[in-house]
Amino acid sequence: MSKVVIETKDLTKRYKNGVMALQNLNLKIEEGDCVGYxxxxxxxxxxxxxxxxxxxxxxxxxxxxxxxxxxxxxKEALHCIGALVEVPGLYEYLTPYELLTYLGxxxxxxxxxxxxxxxxxxxxVGIPAWQHKKIGSFSTGMAQRLLIAQAVLxxxxxxxxxxxxxxxxxxxxxxxxxxxxxxxxxxxxxxxSSHLLHEVGETCTKVVLLDKGKVISFDxxxxxxxxxxxxxISVELLEPPTKKQITEIRSIKLIEDINFAEEHLRIGFDGKxxxxxxxxxxxxxxxxxxxxYHPQSMTLEDVYISIVSEERGVG
Amino acid sequence: xASLKTGIVEDFSHIxxxxxxxxxxxxKRKRLVIGLLLxxxxxxxxxxxxxxxxxxxxxxxxxxxxxNLSFINILIIISSALFAGDAVSGEFERKTxxxxxxxxxxxxxxxxxxxxxxLIAVSVLVSLYYLITMVEVMVIHGVNxxxxxxxxxxxxxxxxxxxxxxxxxFFSSILRGVISSTLMGFFTLMMILPILSTLLMVARxxxxxxxxYAGGLITTVFGLPVGxxxxxxxxxxxxxMFTLYQPDFTIGIAIMALYALLFFISSIVLAxxxxxx
Numbered sequence: 400m401s402k403v404v405i406e407t408k409d410l411t412k413r414y415k416n417g418v419m420a421l422q423n424l425n426l427k428i429e430e431g432d433c434v435g436y437x438x439x440x441x442x443x444x445x446x447x448x449x450x451x452x453x454x455x456x457x458x459x460x461x462x463x464x465x466x467x468x469x470x471x472x473x474k475e476a477l478h479c480i481g482a483l484v485e486v487p488g489l490y491e492y493l494t495p496y497e498l499l500t501y502l503g504x505x506x507x508x509x510x511x512x513x514x515x516x517x518x519x520x521x522x523x524v525g526i527p528a529w530q531h532k533k534i535g536s537f538s539t540g541m542a543q544r545l546l547i548a549q550a551v552l553x554x555x556x557x558x559x560x561x562x563x564x565x566x567x568x569x570x571x572x573x574x575x576x577x578x579x580x581x582x583x584x585x586x587x588x589x590x591x592s593s594h595l596l597h598e599v600g601e602t603c604t605k606v607v608l609l610d611k612g613k614v615i616s617f618d619x620x621x622x623x624x625x626x627x628x629x630x631x632i633s634v635e636l637l638e639p640p641t642k643k644q645i646t647e648i649r650s651i652k653l654i655e656d657i658n659f660a661e662e663h664l665r666i667g668f669d670g671k672x673x674x675x676x677x678x679x680x681x682x683x684x685x686x687x688x689x690x691x692y693h694p695q696s697m698t699l700e701d702v703y704i705s706i707v708s709e710e711r712g713v714g
Numbered sequence: 715x716a717s718l719k720t721g722i723v724e725d726f727s728h729i730x731x732x733x734x735x736x737x738x739x740x741x742k743r744k745r746l747v748i749g750l751l752l753x754x755x756x757x758x759x760x761x762x763x764x765x766x767x768x769x770x771x772x773x774x775x776x777x778x779x780x781x782n783l784s785f786i787n788i789l790i791i792i793s794s795a796l797f798a799g800d801a802v803s804g805e806f807e808r809k810t811x812x813x814x815x816x817x818x819x820x821x822x823x824x825x826x827x828x829x830x831x832x833l834i835a836v837s838v839l840v841s842l843y844y845l846i847t848m849v850e851v852m853v854i855h856g857v858n859x860x861x862x863x864x865x866x867x868x869x870x871x872x873x874x875x876x877x878x879x880x881x882x883x884f885f886s887s888i889l890r891g892v893i894s895s896t897l898m899g900f901f902t903l904m905m906i907l908p909i910l911s912t913l914l915m916v917a918r919x920x921x922x923x924x925x926x927y928a929g930g931l932i933t934t935v936f937g938l939p940v941g942x943x944x945x946x947x948x949x950x951x952x953x954x955m956f957t958l959y960q961p962d963f964t965i966g967i968a969i970m971a972l973y974a975l976l977f978f979i980s981s982i983v984l985a986x987x988x989x990x991x
Contacts, residue, residue, distance in 0.1 A: 414991070449990065449991075452815070452816035453815065453816065454811070454812065454815055454816060454989070454990040455989040455990060455991060456989065473818075473820075474721075474724075474818050474819060474820055475818070477816055477817060477818040478818040480816070482816040484812045484816060485809070485812055486809070486812075487809050487810060487811075487812035487813035488808035488809035488810040488812070488813065489810070489813070490739065490742075490810060492739070492742040492743050493738075493739070493742060497738065497742075501731065501735045501738075502813075502814075502817065504731045505728060505731055505814075505817045505818070505819050506817065506818060507724075507727075507818075546813075549813065
């Protein structure tokens with residue numbers, strides 16, 4: 400059985416303004432897991448990460464890194480992590496070399512290791528030539544790359560990343576995604592917060608869905624992808640179907656499930672083109688006046704929205 | 715026991731790293747250079763101006779020192795604002811705390827390091843100011859003319875520097891904005907406390923508990939032309955008179971030390987408890 404390296408127990412956070420950001424959050428992330436932490440804005444993702452990195456204190460509950468309570472023994476707990484939380488400010492009058500040297504010293508790295516790793520990480524994030532240039536002259540994307548570099552400088556076992564591709568151009572996003580994928584393949588534990596399902600789907604193996612401070616789903620990306628293979632046909636009619644027509648539509652064997660909403664039908668089917676064509680022929684034969692007919696597949700985003708909506712009780 | 719010892723050694727090592735990093739920042743931001751320029755320019759002007767105007771220097775070495783050093787208080791307040799005004803608030807406002815706090819070190823180590831670095835910077839400026847002033851006295855009045863009180867005054871200036879720094883650091887810990895915290899510290903020391911001292915003196919109450927009043931010891935150690943409790947003012951009625959006080963040596967030192975310690979501890983506790991929201 401794998402070792403649990405990130406754990407929260409009944410973690411609750413209520414801010415001074417009364418906002419309940421987390422409600423009895425229970426999470427268990429195992430060693431080597433590459434977990435996406437997904438949720439809409441305000442779901443509590445950053446709050447969780449800030450508690451895990453000891454930037455804020457929980458109202459109640461506990462957060463553990465490598466079995467150590469982060470808020471009670473932060474120095475010990477933060478030893479094995481590299482973190483990128485929100486978009487930190489950078490000392491613009493310093494150079495990456497100066498900043499990374501300081502962070503390396505704080506992490507008790509030797510001078511030789513610091514110099515070696517600075518070269519390596521800046522090469523990994525694609526800014527090796529900027530080692531001795533002032534950070535103030537960096538673009539947003541370069542600054543973001545530097546922030547990733549500082550998180551992996553000391554080769555941490557656990558990487559906690561909060562929206563790491565924020566502000567990056569498409570190439571930057573791809574580069575950062577490759578770095579994360581590589582770290583995942585090196586058996587590092589990655590806890591990646593994002594509101595982009597696509598990003599998580601590309602890099603992680605497991606996904607935690609969070610909404611209103613509660614975990615609503617914790618599954619593998621593969622299972623989510625299986626769900627996303629659900630196929631639907633969106634049909635618009637000139638007038639609503641009669642009761643008789645509804646009964647006849649329901650009896651069509653190729654239809655897996657169906658939702659009626661006035662002139663709109665949402666039909667679930669196996670996704671095959673032939674099936675789609677046969678369903679259309681059957682609907683026409685029932686005398687339905689069809690305005691539009693769109694077979695489509697449910698995307699990962701649709702699955703995500705559907706789970707969140709289901710949890711919120713939105714039809 | 716061994717792990718406790720290792721932990722303490724590690725904490726001190728983090729403080730040392732933090733001091734070095736802060737000094738590097740003071741240098742890179744040119745703040746140390748600005749401070750050094752001020753610490754050089756003020757005492758040099760006291761030498762150059764009388765020379766240029768050919769008016770001669772102030773009478774005795776003691777008087778020259780007490781006049782020249784009356785500006786060290788201003789230099790200490792300005793340099794404290796420079797080095798500590800945004801020491802804590804800046805980390806929160808500029809969000810650099812998101813970078814430095816999630817690291818395996820106690821927040822106390824970071825803040826103690828910041829305080830020590832600011833104290834070192836202020837001490838360097840104070841030392842330079844005294845060195846230049848002392849050389850001027852030697853040039854004007856001869857090598858052996860430097861009164862021994864200058865060393866007492868120097869130590870008092872360092873103590874005053876630490877108390878002023880603690881107060882500035884305190885404002886930086888309780889306020890979130892860089893500008894508000896820097897201005898609050900600066901105006902409290904430059905205006906609010908001196909005005910309060912004067913008002914108390916008008917009411918014939920000695921402001922012994924105010925740190926800026928205690929800081930007067932830096933120059934009064936050379937001897938003042940007026941004694942404590944002396945009243946000034948033109949003629950009757952008596953209510954028009956103004957009472958001059960000078961800080962008591964022991965009480966003054968105690969007050970400065972108390973300010974230094976109390977505000978330092980308070981600011982560290984407050985900064986440590988602050989959430990990075």
